[in-house]
Amino acid sequence: MSEKVHITDLNMIYVSDRLERSVTALEDIDLSIATGEFVCLLGPSGCGKTTLLNLIAGFLQPTSGSVLVNGTPVSAPGPDRGVVFQEYGIFPWFTVSQNIAFGPRMRGASKREQEDIVRHYVDLVHLTGFEHHYPGELSGGMKQRVSIARSLANGPDILLMDEPFGALDAMTRETMQEELLRIWELDKKTCVFVTHSIAEAVYLADRIVILSAHPGRVKDIVEVDLERLRDRSSGEYFELYRHVDVTLRVEMSKSREEYEEA
Amino acid sequence: MTSGDATQDVETPRAKAATRRGRSAYLYTLISLAGLFIVWQLVVSAQWVTEFFLPGPARVFSLMVEMVVDGTLFVHIVVSLGRVIAGFLLAVLVALPLGMLIGLWRPMFHLVDPWIELVRPIPPIAWIPLAIMWLGLGEESKVAIIMYGAFFPIVLNTVSGFRGVERVHIWAALTLGVSRQQIFWHVIMRSALPRVVVGLRLGAGMAFIVLVAAELILADAGLGFLIQDGRYQLKTEQIMVGIVVIGVIGYFINKGLLWLESKWIPYRETLDQNT
Numbered sequence: 001m002s003e004k005v006h007i008t009d010l011n012m013i014y015v016s017d018r019l020e021r022s023v024t025a026l027e028d029i030d031l032s033i034a035t036g037e038f039v040c041l042l043g044p045s046g047c048g049k050t051t052l053l054n055l056i057a058g059f060l061q062p063t064s065g066s067v068l069v070n071g072t073p074v075s076a077p078g079p080d081r082g083v084v085f086q087e088y089g090i091f092p093w094f095t096v097s098q099n100i101a102f103g104p105r106m107r108g109a110s111k112r113e114q115e116d117i118v119r120h121y122v123d124l125v126h127l128t129g130f131e132h133h134y135p136g137e138l139s140g141g142m143k144q145r146v147s148i149a150r151s152l153a154n155g156p157d158i159l160l161m162d163e164p165f166g167a168l169d170a171m172t173r174e175t176m177q178e179e180l181l182r183i184w185e186l187d188k189k190t191c192v193f194v195t196h197s198i199a200e201a202v203y204l205a206d207r208i209v210i211l212s213a214h215p216g217r218v219k220d221i222v223e224v225d226l227e228r229l230r231d232r233s234s235g236e237y238f239e240l241y242r243h244v245d246v247t248l249r250v251e252m253s254k255s256r257e258e259y260e261e262a
Numbered sequence: 263m264t265s266g267d268a269t270q271d272v273e274t275p276r277a278k279a280a281t282r283r284g285r286s287a288y289l290y291t292l293i294s295l296a297g298l299f300i301v302w303q304l305v306v307s308a309q310w311v312t313e314f315f316l317p318g319p320a321r322v323f324s325l326m327v328e329m330v331v332d333g334t335l336f337v338h339i340v341v342s343l344g345r346v347i348a349g350f351l352l353a354v355l356v357a358l359p360l361g362m363l364i365g366l367w368r369p370m371f372h373l374v375d376p377w378i379e380l381v382r383p384i385p386p387i388a389w390i391p392l393a394i395m396w397l398g399l400g401e402e403s404k405v406a407i408i409m410y411g412a413f414f415p416i417v418l419n420t421v422s423g424f425r426g427v428e429r430v431h432i433w434a435a436l437t438l439g440v441s442r443q444q445i446f447w448h449v450i451m452r453s454a455l456p457r458v459v460v461g462l463r464l465g466a467g468m469a470f471i472v473l474v475a476a477e478l479i480l481a482d483a484g485l486g487f488l489i490q491d492g493r494y495q496l497k498t499e500q501i502m503v504g505i506v507v508i509g510v511i512g513y514f515i516n517k518g519l520l521w522l523e524s525k526w527i528p529y530r531e532t533l534d535q536n537t
Contacts, residue, residue: 077433083434090534102435102438106440136532150438151437155438
């Protein structure tokens with residue numbers, strides 16, 4: 001498999017005006033993501049996982065080091081990297097259809113093309129019947145379906161997802177995870193998925209990148225070699241869950257000690 | 263994209279209930295208004311107050327009819343509305359671009375905001391002497407006072423509309439490969455629009471409220487003049503005609519603007535939620 005994302009010697013330091021000091025969000029990150037791979041970035045809050053995603057998306061520029069996508073350094077956001085945000089990020093002034101068609105419409109797609117795209121993606125995320133609803137009329141899970149459809153409708157090469165199901169209730173969350181995998185299995189787009197839920201990472205990922213906090217470093221990378229769709233109650237699933245959980249716990253207590261010493 | 267069948271199916275029962283509620287609300291409004299007129303007439307008929315201090319609705323209404331027939335009321339309304347529209351449009355012309363600039367560009371906010379906050383509490387009437395000295399007793403000073411009143415709601419709401427554009431919406435557009443110019447028109451402008459329209463509605467309302475103050479400046483026509491003139495001539499019913507007409511017109515202007523708002527921003531009811 002070819003390489004899709006390549007991150008080397010990456011450091012990200014924020015200067016906080018308010019605290020009058022700099023904060024190291026990410027330190028010495030080296031990470032390679034293969035084409036078609038589903039990678040979860042997992043870690044406690046404050047570990048810089050969202051920052052790492054934003055660097056791949058091009059919203060931020062690293063303090064040092066490099067982020068390559070398809071061998072090219074990332075300098076700005078672009079349509080090759082679709083993003084699904086935790087706070088949805090769909091436009092409340094557009095209907096579901098208009099949200100989904102927005103990217104293609106701005107590129108100058110014909111009315112016909114737009115209609116075809118909308119029909120296809122509305123069907124894909126199971127929103128048939130809600131085409132003309134405004135986001136404010138939808139539940140959280142439905143909004144996130146719109147957000148996923150809008151990203152996919154623009155034909156990205158990579159899908160970046162920032163805790164997309166974090167705001168959903170547990171039941172909706174599991175349904176959305178299953179739906180996401182169903183869609184992902186269709187063309188196996190490279191997917192980088194940020195989460196703080198171990199269960200979610202073990203359920204979704206090919207590989208789990210465990211990040212430590214303060215500063216954010218790659219602590220461990222866990223391969224998940226289970227057949228999809230995974231049985232959330234199987235022994236293997238639980239073994240992996242335990243392994244990741246222990247790694248994270250050790251990490252969190254360590255960072256707490258360091259924090260208390262400092 | 264026309265409105266879908268699915269949407270209508272889903273909303274039909276709700277729409278019906280809303281119509282029922284609307285009808286009974288209408289009834290309450292009628293009862294309430296009729297009650298007021300009856301009490302008003304009773305107070306006068308029972309001679310609890312003299313008709314000099316409070317003319318009854320019958321007397322006010324008959325003068326109103328008289329003025330409608332001889333055409334004078336129409337002239338007063340047209341003159342006043344002309345001033346309100348001129349003042350409002352001038353306010354829009356200045357407040358919209360200024361508000362947009364302040365909302366989008368931080369240094370501009372810090373430069374202009376202190377002045378806005380400093381001048382805003384000064385009521386329009388306080389400016390009348392200066393307005394007369396600077397602009398004379400003609401239309402200019404009256405229109406300027408109205409413009410002053412309408413300016414603040416428009417500029418403040420425009421500023422908050424543009425400052426409220428969410429970063430996640432801009433980022434989302436960038437990842438869709440949308441150009442800067444398209445982001446300005448389809449994201450920033452669209453995002454600010456609901457607040458801007460609220461500002462326009464409040465500004466129009468304020469222009470109308472300030473009208474009477476503006477017509478305190480030497481005027482020979484207009485609804486404010488009607489009230490002033492009634493005072494000098496001790497014609498209480500003429501004062502009442504002026505007051506009632508201003509109330510009624512103000513009511514319909516607000517209703518009309520609310521209706522326009524719901525046409526321009528059909529998703530208005532769905533806002534104020536986490537999207």
